Amino acid sequence: MDFLRPTTWDEALAAKADQPDAVPIQGGTDVMVELNFDVRRPPALLDLNQVAELREWSTAGGLCRVGAGVPYTAVIEELGATLPGLAQAARTVGSPQIRNRGSVGGNLGAASPAGDSHPPLLAAGAVVEVESRGRGVRMIPAAEFYLGVKRSALEPDELIRAVHVPPATGPQYFSKVGTRNAMVIAVCSFALALHPRERRVGTGLGSAAPTPRRAIEAEQLLAAELDWDAPLDPALLRRFGDLCARAAAPIDDVRGTAAYRVHAIGVMARRTLTWAWNDHLEKRAA
Ligand SMILES: Cc1cc2nc3c(=O)[nH]c(=O)nc-3n(C[C@H](O)[C@H](O)[C@H](O)COP(=O)(O)OP(=O)(O)OC[C@H]3O[C@@H](n4cnc5c(N)ncnc54)[C@H](O)[C@@H]3O)c2cc1C
Numbered sequence: 590m591d592f593l594r595p596t597t598w599d600e601a602l603a604a605k606a607d608q609p610d611a612v613p614i615q616g617g618t619d620v621m622v623e624l625n626f627d628v629r630r631p632p633a634l635l636d637l638n639q640v641a642e643l644r645e646w647s648t649a650g651g652l653c654r655v656g657a658g659v660p661y662t663a664v665i666e667e668l669g670a671t672l673p674g675l676a677q678a679a680r681t682v683g684s685p686q687i688r689n690r691g692s693v694g695g696n697l698g699a700a701s702p703a704g705d706s707h708p709p710l711l712a713a714g715a716v717v718e719v720e721s722r723g724r725g726v727r728m729i730p731a732a733e734f735y736l737g738v739k740r741s742a743l744e745p746d747e748l749i750r751a752v753h754v755p756p757a758t759g760p761q762y763f764s765k766v767g768t769r770n771a772m773v774i775a776v777c778s779f780a781l782a783l784h785p786r787e788r789r790v791g792t793g794l795g796s797a798a799p800t801p802r803r804a805i806e807a808e809q810l811l812a813a814e815l816d817w818d819a820p821l822d823p824a825l826l827r828r829f830g831d832l833c834a835r836a837a838a839p840i841d842d843v844r845g846t847a848a849y850r851v852h853a854i855g856v857m858a859r860r861t862l863t864w865a866w867n868d869h870l871e872k873r874a875a
Pocket of ligand 1: 612613614615616617620621622637657658683684690691694695696697698699703705706748749750774775
């Protein structure tokens with residue numbers, strides 16, 4: 590197996606163009622598990638750890654640009670105020686060791702329906718920046734990035750460079766059901782982001798369908814009926830939970846049944862909206 594070690598982004602793109610079957614490796618917390626269990630034996634690994642810019646984040650033009658190699662620990666420690674939904678999700682990933690190595694870009698690269706980054710990226714309206722040597726940069730909305738179980742819109746000659754996330758303008762919450770409190774892949778998860786300026790609520794479902802997805806009808810319900818100056822109407826809250834549950838299309842597997850996941854998505858949707866709404870009203874009253 591070849592081990593390619595570019596030191597710049599251009600070198601990385603050139604290596605991927607020359608050898609599209611080379612498997613990128615950032616933190617290695619997914620890739621090394623697959624190699625160790627012989628799930629795959631790629632002809633080459635493309636180690637991105639020397640490409641320093643991938644581990645950087647910045648804010649410009651009203652967006653937070655998070656390099657594909659930024660580890661969860663940095664998201665938690667440095668971006669908690671700017672991207673609270675993503676930071677909450679990051680806190681639930683694996684263990685400290687996994688959070689030190691594992692990255693948001695790696696989560697996107699793996700495109701597992703259970704990946705914890707995806708629901709908050711969907712709820713916030715994030716856009717994934719990918720690039721190839723031949724075709725240049727493509728900006729792919731998170732909602733169009735996930736194509737199937739562990740399949741994404743990334744082409745074989747492309748690499749993920751960063752993810753662009755609008756900084757929070759309102760409360761954001763992430764909720765995850767697991768079979769224990771830590772080191773657990775989600776049975777299912779849910780993210781919610783209030784966008785008060787646009788009078789809009791974003792959602793993201795995890796581990797509840799072949800891909801992470803938004804609950805679009807539930808978002809439309811709130812856009813049409815939510816009174817941003819009043820306490821939450823219990824009937825509206827119930828309908829929101831029901832529509833989020835209806836957006837799920839889960840399977841039975843070792844972690845949980847489809848019926849349980851549908852139920853849990855409804856509960857998490859109601860809970861996260863209640864938490865976010867309490868924060869919203871508190872902030873208005875202050
Ligand atoms: C013990 C353990 C616990 C875990 N717990 C969780 C959890 O709670 N929640 C969760 O979501 N995940 C969890 N994971 C999975 C894993 O940690 C995450 O998916 C993590 O985000 C992967 O990031 P990484 O940088 O390690 O990716 P890598 O393993 O380096 O790569 C993952 C995939 O992305 C591709 N890739 C990486 N970088 C790029 C790039 N720049 N461009 C294109 N493709 C790229 C790789 O080729 C590979 O297919 C766990 C893993 C382990 C081993």
